[in-house]
Amino acid sequence: MDNFELKKRIYYHDTDCGGVVYYSNYLKFCEEARTEHLRSKGVDLNELAKKGILFAVGDVQIKYRAPAKYGEEIIISSRIEKVKPASLYFYQEIKRDETLLTECRTRLVLIDTNFKPVVMPKDVSASLGG
Numbered sequence: 243m244d245n246f247e248l249k250k251r252i253y254y255h256d257t258d259c260g261g262v263v264y265y266s267n268y269l270k271f272c273e274e275a276r277t278e279h280l281r282s283k284g285v286d287l288n289e290l291a292k293k294g295i296l297f298a299v300g301d302v303q304i305k306y307r308a309p310a311k312y313g314e315e316i317i318i319s320s321r322i323e324k325v326k327p328a329s330l331y332f333y334q335e336i337k338r339d340e341t342l343l344t345e346c347r348t349r350l351v352l353i354d355t356n357f358k359p360v361v362m363p364k365d366v367s368a369s370l371g372g
Contacts, residue, residue, distance in 0.1 A: 246279035246320045252310050261312040268304060272334045272346045275318035279332075283369045295360055300329065300351040308343045310336070316343065325372025328352050328359045 250271060258264045277287060287297060310316050317337050324331040329351045336344040352360050362372070 244321070246275065246282055248275040248278050248318045248320070250274070250316050250318060252312055252314045252316065254312055257312045263310040265306065268306070268336060268344045268346070269302065271316070271318050271336060272304075272320075272332075272344075272348065275320045275334060276332055276348065276350075279320040279322070280370075285366055285369055290363075290366070294355050295363070296353050296355065297330070297350045298353050298357075300349040302349075303347045305345045306343075307345065308338075308341055310338055310343050314338055322370055323347075325362070325367055325370045327361045327367075330362075330370065 252263055256263050256267050280287060290296070315338070318334060319337070320332055320334045322330065323333050329349055332346075332348045332350070334344075334346040334348070335342060336346075352362050354360050
């Protein structure tokens with residue numbers, strides 16, 4: 243499936259006292275890229291939430307390869323690996339130029355407002371290649 247890229251500058255609030263990105267912020271960067279990736283496919287998470295359909299992280303695996311630092315520009319690439327009836331699988335990389343900083347695999351699950359699994363609407367599935 244196709245790749246999506248999001249460029250981001252590292253700001254002071256992203257870092258620890260040594261100017262290195264705090265480890266949990268990589269998860270936020272991936273979340274931002276996934277959200278924008280879905281938006282680029284016509285999937286509006288706010289509109290789905292109004293209908294009682296939410297995307298939640300079911301599990302995530304992240305590998306830290308090298309640090310990003312204050313002031314640098316990074317690129318978060320995002321690829322949908324698999325679309326299932328009630329879940330969505332992403333593979334993401336964060337790079338600075340050609341240096342791989344982080345790899346992340348995430349499974350999103352679709353739930354209702356009672357936190358019960360729901361099936362992905364057909365139009366959403368079709369937009370995502372499922």
